[in-house]
Amino acid sequence: MADLNELSEKLNGIRKEIKTELEKLESSKSVFEYKKTIFDSKTGKVGSLMREMGKIPNDMKAEYGKRVNEIKTWAQDLFDEMDEKFKAEEMRLRYESEQIDVTMPSIKPKHGYLHPNTLIRNQIVDIFGSMGFEIYEGSEIETDYYNFTALNTPDDHPARDMQDTFYLSDKFLLRTQTSAGQIHVMEAKQPPIKIISPGKVFRSDDDATHSPMFSQMEGLVVDKGITLCDLKGMLDVFVQKIFGEGTSTRLRPSYFPFTEPSVEVDVSCFQCQGKGCKLCKGTGWIEVLGAGVVNKKVLEGCGIDSDVYSGFAFGIGIERIAMLKYGINNIKHLFESDLRVLEQINE
Numbered sequence: 001m002a003d004l005n006e007l008s009e010k011l012n013g014i015r016k017e018i019k020t021e022l023e024k025l026e027s028s029k030s031v032f033e034y035k036k037t038i039f040d041s042k043t044g045k046v047g048s049l050m051r052e053m054g055k056i057p058n059d060m061k062a063e064y065g066k067r068v069n070e071i072k073t074w075a076q077d078l079f080d081e082m083d084e085k086f087k088a089e090e091m092r093l094r095y096e097s098e099q100i101d102v103t104m105p106s107i108k109p110k111h112g113y114l115h116p117n118t119l120i121r122n123q124i125v126d127i128f129g130s131m132g133f134e135i136y137e138g139s140e141i142e143t144d145y146y147n148f149t150a151l152n153t154p155d156d157h158p159a160r161d162m163q164d165t166f167y168l169s170d171k172f173l174l175r176t177q178t179s180a181g182q183i184h185v186m187e188a189k190q191p192p193i194k195i196i197s198p199g200k201v202f203r204s205d206d207d208a209t210h211s212p213m214f215s216q217m218e219g220l221v222v223d224k225g226i227t228l229c230d231l232k233g234m235l236d237v238f239v240q241k242i243f244g245e246g247t248s249t250r251l252r253p254s255y256f257p258f259t260e261p262s263v264e265v266d267v268s269c270f271q272c273q274g275k276g277c278k279l280c281k282g283t284g285w286i287e288v289l290g291a292g293v294v295n296k297k298v299l300e301g302c303g304i305d306s307d308v309y310s311g312f313a314f315g316i317g318i319e320r321i322a323m324l325k326y327g328i329n330n331i332k333h334l335f336e337s338d339l340r341v342l343e344q345i346n347e
């Protein structure tokens, strides 16, 4: 370097260039990158100045060093200032974009629901459980004897036609009714007996209100002095708990081989309070279950003395109750597992 003027010119040029370049930059990151190139000790416009010291005449060395340090401090300050300015703006933008609206409604977590059948079954079990009933779970494969013969329905009995049966062999079948459980319980135990027996049953039957597989809840009470009045009183409590206060029952004569007398039980329509509506087809009543006083023949067949003991039995269709309670018009909705249907029904 020939003289100080030349040095001044060179350094001024560098300052000018840095200033112009900095004006073009738009982020703290680009300032950082640019600073790295300027201060690079080998190639940087400022960083490499000290390497030139060797070429500087001795009498200029002190002044050169001083000026180089000056430009270094100047550049450093300038970069710091720019960096601060950009960072402040960047921070502001970030805060603005990350602002959270705490009043916004949250996204509801998805969770499963119990199936309507399960809901109804649990409710029924709770109601009878609170009345002191025990649960007996029978098996879905039964012998012809337990499903029919022991229930006073021998081979040639016309009542066998009431239920279209899936036979597995001459002897075995898919139970058509949870009533088969009555026999197992009475064979195993002398009264007092007070059980409910929920489970799947099978019949070759298929339309909007019937399915080849459905669920029943059997009830059986055997003790001294049990009458149809006990059945009626217990059913009144049951229907009020499941369909709401103010619901009452009506018994109509019916026929089942294993009960005598037999009844169909209607509830007063819980939708129109008995006035007559679409649900009860204008009658004010809805049929919900079959029941009756246990046939003496059935008691005797199980080794229970029918002169000492008597009992009542009832069979509730779980899907039927679920359909009535939740306004489901086709039993298939209960078996198709369509979440859109199931999600509407939760308690």
Ligand code: PHE
Residues within 6 Å of the ligand: 176, 177, 178, 179, 219, 256, 259, 290, 291, 292, 313, 314, 315, 316
């Ligand atoms: N088992 C009968 C049916 O499935 C219902 C029932 C049970 C009737 C108990 C009387 C007593 O239709």
